[in-house]
Amino acid sequence: MKLKDPSLLRDKCYIDGSWISADSGEIFPVTNPANGETIASVPRMGEAETHRAIEAAQAAFSSWKDRTAKERANIVRKWYELIMANQDDLALLMTMEQGKPLAEAKGEVAYGASFVEWFAEECKRVYGDTIPEHLPGRRLVVTKEPIGVVAAITPWNFPIAMITRKCAPAIAAGCTVVVKPAEDTPLCAFALAELAHRAGIPKGVLNIVTGVAKQIGKAMTESTLVRKLTFTGSTPIGKLLMKQCADTVKKTSMELGGNAPFIVFDDADLDAAVEGAMLSKFRNAGQTCVCANRILVQEGVYDAFAEKLTKRVSELKVAPGTTEGSQQGPLINTAAATKVSELINDAVGKGAKTVIGGKPHDLGGNFFAPTVITGVTDDMRIFSEEIFGPVAPLYKFKTEEEAVRMANDTPFGLASYFYSRDIGRVWRVSRALEYGIVGINEGIISNEVAPFGGVKESGVGREGSKYGMEDFLEIKYLCMGGI
Numbered sequence: 001m002k003l004k005d006p007s008l009l010r011d012k013c014y015i016d017g018s019w020i021s022a023d024s025g026e027i028f029p030v031t032n033p034a035n036g037e038t039i040a041s042v043p044r045m046g047e048a049e050t051h052r053a054i055e056a057a058q059a060a061f062s063s064w065k066d067r068t069a070k071e072r073a074n075i076v077r078k079w080y081e082l083i084m085a086n087q088d089d090l091a092l093l094m095t096m097e098q099g100k101p102l103a104e105a106k107g108e109v110a111y112g113a114s115f116v117e118w119f120a121e122e123c124k125r126v127y128g129d130t131i132p133e134h135l136p137g138r139r140l141v142v143t144k145e146p147i148g149v150v151a152a153i154t155p156w157n158f159p160i161a162m163i164t165r166k167c168a169p170a171i172a173a174g175c176t177v178v179v180k181p182a183e184d185t186p187l188c189a190f191a192l193a194e195l196a197h198r199a200g201i202p203k204g205v206l207n208i209v210t211g212v213a214k215q216i217g218k219a220m221t222e223s224t225l226v227r228k229l230t231f232t233g234s235t236p237i238g239k240l241l242m243k244q245c246a247d248t249v250k251k252t253s254m255e256l257g258g259n260a261p262f263i264v265f266d267d268a269d270l271d272a273a274v275e276g277a278m279l280s281k282f283r284n285a286g287q288t289c290v291c292a293n294r295i296l297v298q299e300g301v302y303d304a305f306a307e308k309l310t311k312r313v314s315e316l317k318v319a320p321g322t323t324e325g326s327q328q329g330p331l332i333n334t335a336a337a338t339k340v341s342e343l344i345n346d347a348v349g350k351g352a353k354t355v356i357g358g359k360p361h362d363l364g365g366n367f368f369a370p371t372v373i374t375g376v377t378d379d380m381r382i383f384s385e386e387i388f389g390p391v392a393p394l395y396k397f398k399t400e401e402e403a404v405r406m407a408n409d410t411p412f413g414l415a416s417y418f419y420s421r422d423i424g425r426v427w428r429v430s431r432a433l434e435y436g437i438v439g440i441n442e443g444i445i446s447n448e449v450a451p452f453g454g455v456k457e458s459g460v461g462r463e464g465s466k467y468g469m470e471d472f473l474e475i476k477y478l479c480m481g482g483i
C-alpha cells in the first residue's frame with residue numbers, strides 16, 4: 001500500500017498518548033476483502049488493557065473539560081483540517097481494509113471529517129438556561145456539563161465516519177473517549193488517532209483499543225468510570241450491551257439495525273425514484289443500516305420501475321475498490337456473501353424472480369453481483385431481515401394504506417424513503433411512517449447537520465446535528481437561595 005505519508009499506517013493501539021502492544025504480545029491480521037491478503041497485524045487486547053485505557057481517559061478528563069470551549073474547538077478544528085489534508089491516504093487505507101471503491105472512500109473521509117468540523121463549531125454553543133424563580137429570593141440556573149469517560153464501539157461499514165460521529169461531539173463537549181473499532185477495520189481508527197495526536201488532542205483524551213470484542217465490551221460496560229456507551233452495529237449486540245450497561249446505569253446511545261422501506265407511488269417522478277434507489281440501495285455495496293431494504297412499488301408503475309432500475313443496475317461496475325471506475329467493491333467477508341445468497345435463495349424458492357444478478361460475482365471471493373428480484377412478498381425472509389448486500393427486492397402494492405402498513409411491519413425504525421409528487425400524500429405518509437428518518441423524493445439522508453437515529457429496535461439517541469451534542473452532556477440544575 002503506497003501512502004503519501006506512510007506513518008499513517010499504524011499497527012499498535014493508542015492508549016494515553018502512546019502506541020502500545022497487547023500485554024500478551026498477541027496480534028490478529030487485518031485483511032483486504034478484495035483478495036484476502038493480510039495488510040497488517042494489530043494487537044489482540046482484552047480486559048486489562050481496556051481498563052488501563054479507561055483509567056487514562058479518566059485521568060485526562062478533568063483538565064480537558066476545564067479548557068474553554070474555544071480552546072477545545074480550535075484543537076478539534078485542527079483535527080478536521082488534518083483529516084482533510086490526508087484525505088487520499090485515509091481513503092486508501094479504508095479501501096484496503098473495508099473494500100469500498102476509492103471514490104466512495106474519499107467521500108466517507110469528507111463525510112467523517114464533516115462531523116469533526118461541525119462539532120468544533122457546535123461546542124461553542126453549549127448553552128444553559130435560566131428559569132423564572134418559583135419562590136422569592138431564589139435563582140434557578142441550568143448548566144450543561146460533559147458526561148465524563150465515553151466508551152465507543154463502532155462497526156466496519158463506515159470505518160471513519162462512525163468514529164468521528166461519536167468522538168467529535170464527545171471530545172468537543174469535554175469528554176474523553178475509549179474506542180473499540182471493528183476487528184475488520186482498525187487501521188482507519190489508528191490513523192485518526194495519529195492525526196488527533198498531531199492536532200494536539202492531549203494524551204488520554206482519545207484512546208483506541210483493538211482485540212477481543214467480548215472482553216473489551218465487558219471492561220467498558222462494567223467500569224464505573226465509564227459514564228456513557230455509544231454503539232453502532234447489529235441489534236442483538238446493541239441489546240446485549242444495553243443489558244450489560246444496566247448494572248452501572250450508564251447512559252447509552254444505540255445506532256442499530258434497519259429495515260428501510262423505499263416506497264415508489266404511482267405519482268412519483270420515476271427517473272428520480274430510480275436514481276434515489278440506486279444511491280440508497282447500492283451505496284457501500286448495500287452494507288449500510290439506512291440502505292433501502294424493501295422497495296415497495298405501486299402496481300401502476302411496478303413494471304416500468306423494475307425495467308429502469310434493472311438497466312441502471314446492469315451498468316454498475318463491480319471491481320476491487322482500487323480499480324479505476326469501480327462502483328461496487330467486495331462484501332466485507334465470506335459470511336456476508338453467504339447470507340446474501342441465502343436470502344435470495346429463500347425468496348426465489350418461495351416464488352420471487354431474479355431479473356439480474358442473484359449470485360456471487362464472476363470475480364469470485366467476496367464479490368456479489370448487483371441484483372434485482374421481483375415478485376417479492378412479505379412471507380420471505382428478505383422482508384424482515386437486514387440484507388446488508390447489493391440486492392434490490394421489489395414488492396408490489398395497491399394502495400397508500402397498504403404501503404404504509406407494509407413499511408411499518410417491522411420491529412425496526414431507522415430510515416425510510418418514499419417518492420411522490422402529491423403534496424397531501426407527502427404529509428400523510430411522512431406522519432404515518434414509524435421511523436426516525438424519512439427521505440422524501442431523496443435517497444441520501446445522511447449529513448452532519450441533521451439528526452441521525454432510529455426508533456423501535458433501531459436504537460436510542462441521535463448523532464450529528466445540534467442534538468448529537470446533547471447525548472454527551474448532562475444537565476445540572478443550580479438552585480440558589482439567599483438572594
Ligand SMILES: NC(=O)C1=CN([C@@H]2O[C@H](COP(=O)(O)OP(=O)(O)OC[C@H]3O[C@@H](n4cnc5c(N)ncnc54)[C@H](OP(=O)(O)O)[C@@H]3O)[C@@H](O)[C@H]2O)C=CC1
Nearest residue numbers: 154155181182183213214217233234237256257289386388
Ligand atoms: N447498524 C449498523 O450500522 C450495522 C449493522 N450491522 C448488522 O449486523 C450484521 C453483523 O455485522 P457485525 O459486524 O457482526 O456487527 P456487530 O454488531 O457484531 O459488530 C459491531 C461492533 O460491535 C463489536 N462487538 C461484537 N460483539 C461484541 C460484544 N459481545 N461486546 C462488545 N462489542 C462487540 C464488534 O467487534 P468485532 O468487529 O471485533 O467483532 C464491532 O466493533 C450485519 O450483517 C448487519 O446486518 C453491522 C454493522 C453496522
Ligand SMILES: O=C(O)CCCC(=O)O
Nearest residue numbers: 157158232288289290446
Ligand atoms: O450504516 C451505518 O452504520 C450507519 C451509517 C450510515 C450513514 O451515516 O449514512
